[in-house]
């Protein structure tokens with residue numbers, strides 16, 4: 579029998595003992611794993627299964643985001659240097675030009691019920707019973723109405739597939755400030771017997787789609803040519819055009835946008851995989867395209883616009899259990915999931931603006947490696963004050979490697 583069988587039934591210390599025996603973890607490594615910071619091991623153990631410790635990532639803030647006239651300090655959780663600096667830089671230049679304007683759709687989540695083995699008249703049956711189905715769905719979402727949300731509408735379409743005809747019933751629910759996965763999935767499972775009764779056939783999948791087309795956020799900024807300079811504007815437009823015409827570049831272009839969006843999602847306890855899935859599916863709807871666009875207005879300023887579906891919340895899920903998520907939301911000061919999504923869209927746009935500006939002009943490596951120097955110093959074994967001294971010397975020498983950092987460290991220590 580494997581030493582790992584029944585792992586889920588063991589206590590955290592028992593799991594760690596198994597890892598020590600089976601994978602050779604040292605006492606020191608166990609100490610690192612279980613140093614859980616503000617997220618207690620007990621809470622973590624209730625959040626996911628088979629917990630053995632807590633992973634830590636840096637949390638920073640990008641100050642100076644002016645969005646719809648309000649100033650935000652944006653918490654971002656990410657392991658990559660430069661991302662926060664880029665967001666703050668994009669935001670600073672945006673503020674000089676009047677800041678971002680942003681808007682968000684009502685927080686409508688979409689769910690699908692797959693009904694198999696249906697007859698030719700499935701769609702007519704759905705339509706004939708739509709009112710009754712809607713009334714039942716409304717009843718099932720009554721809990722959301724006290725918050726101003728609730729069931730909104732339903733529709734259906736037929737798919738002809740290799741496994742026969744399927745009716746796909748679609749439900750739209752306003753989930754207000756929640757991400758809404760549980761609300762919609764519960765509705766879908768509970769409404770299924772009624773669908774089978776009225777339409778016939780058998781329901782199979784009953785699940786939300788992360789491609790939340792009715793839950794999009796948009797942000798826009800006009801960077802003034804007097805501030806950016808015409809050459810920089812041309813450079814950004816050239817860089818953007820490559821993404822618009824080449825999927826290899828577009829992938830990285832969108833990755834840069836998501837550096838910012840995901841970091842805010844993670845800081846605020848949101849499901850960043852849901853955000854990633856929806857955003858990339860959206861980008862691929864008419865052939866994979868950039869999530870934003872840049873163009874020049876009639877006076878030669880640079881206009882940036884972004885639109886993306888954002889399935890994020892400010893209540894529920896890990897947001898309620900993870901203390902850092904709550905503090906991040908407090909720092910951010912958003913009042914609703916819609917406001918959070920407007921901030922995320924603006925951060926994504928700022929992030930891409932800063933990346934294209936750097937890539938299109940001096941390149942990113944100089945700035946990036948300077949910020950990466952501290953990582954190299956730590957990897958080389960620098961501690962405390964040594965980290966800054968080694969980073970500084972690395973930057974002076976312009977040669978960034980762990981080996982270079984080790985040599986500097988040796989010299990510093992007189993070894």
Ligand code: MEV
Nearest residue numbers: 830831833834837933934
């Ligand atoms: C790195 O994480 C992100 C960039 O590659 C984005 C881009 O190329 O636009 C700098």
